[in-house]
Amino acid sequence: METSFFIYGHKNILATHKSTLEFTTDDSVxxxxxxxxxxxxxxxxxxxxxxxxxKVHVSFLFDDKVxxxxxxxVPSNITLESDCIIFRKSTFIDCRTFAILSSKxxxxxxxxxxxxxxxxxxxxxxxxxxx
Numbered sequence: 001m002e003t004s005f006f007i008y009g010h011k012n013i014l015a016t017h018k019s020t021l022e023f024t025t026d027d028s029v030x031x032x033x034x035x036x037x038x039x040x041x042x043x044x045x046x047x048x049x050x051x052x053x054x055k056v057h058v059s060f061l062f063d064d065k066v067x068x069x070x071x072x073x074v075p076s077n078i079t080l081e082s083d084c085i086i087f088r089k090s091t092f093i094d095c096r097t098f099a100i101l102s103s104k105x106x107x108x109x110x111x112x113x114x115x116x117x118x119x120x121x122x123x124x125x126x127x128x129x130x131x
Contacts, residue, residue, distance in 0.1 A: 001051070001054075002128035003047040003050075004126045004127070005042045005047075005124075006123065006124055007037070007040070007041045007117075007122075007123050007125055008040040008041075008120065008121075008123070009039070009117035009120045009121045009122075009123065010117070010120060011118060011120065012030060013039075013114065013117045013118050014031065014033075014106075015034070015037050015106040015117070018107050019088060020086050020106065021037055021070075021087045021106045021109070022035045022037065022038075022086045022087075023036070023039075023041040023084060024038070024039055024041060024083060025039075025042075026040070026084075034106065035105070035106045036084075036106075037109065037114070038117065038125070041084075041125075045080055048074075048085065048098060051074040052074055052076045053075065054129045055073050055129070056073070056074055056127050057070075057130050058071070058087070058125065058126070058127050059125070060109075060125060061125075062113075062124075064124075067112055067123070068109055068110040070087075070102060070103045072100065072101060072103065074100075075093060075097075075099075075100060078093070080095070080097075080098060081095035081096075084096050086099075087104075087105075088100050088105075089101070089103075
């Protein structure tokens with residue numbers, strides 16, 4: 001089981017937050033949004049709900065090449081009542097949380113990926129269920 005969608009970079013992406021990583025449907029980000037790594041995200045909520053109570057593997061692809069990956073757990077009680085989805089290293093869950101126990105936060109991302117995002121590139125996000 002898998003799904004994919006696109007995120008877009010923005011000049012203000014810092015990717016320095018130590019415990020979360022976020023995708024937003026907003027088309028821009030301020031410098032205070034240090035956990036946001038993708039704007040204008042084109043995900044479909046119903047596609048994400050199918051991962052409830054599952055371990056997932058997340059891959060970032062640029063020009064069909066994997067630039068970075070991480071793993072996380074999607075709890076059964078996600079609600080996703082926001083215009084963003086958040087991956088958290090912790091076990092905290094709110095209406096924006098998609099996954100917890102993430103192996104990476106924004107600051108842990110490969111800096112090549114962060115540079116691509118800061119330059120405004122389109123990145124494919126592939127989420128697949130882990131066995």
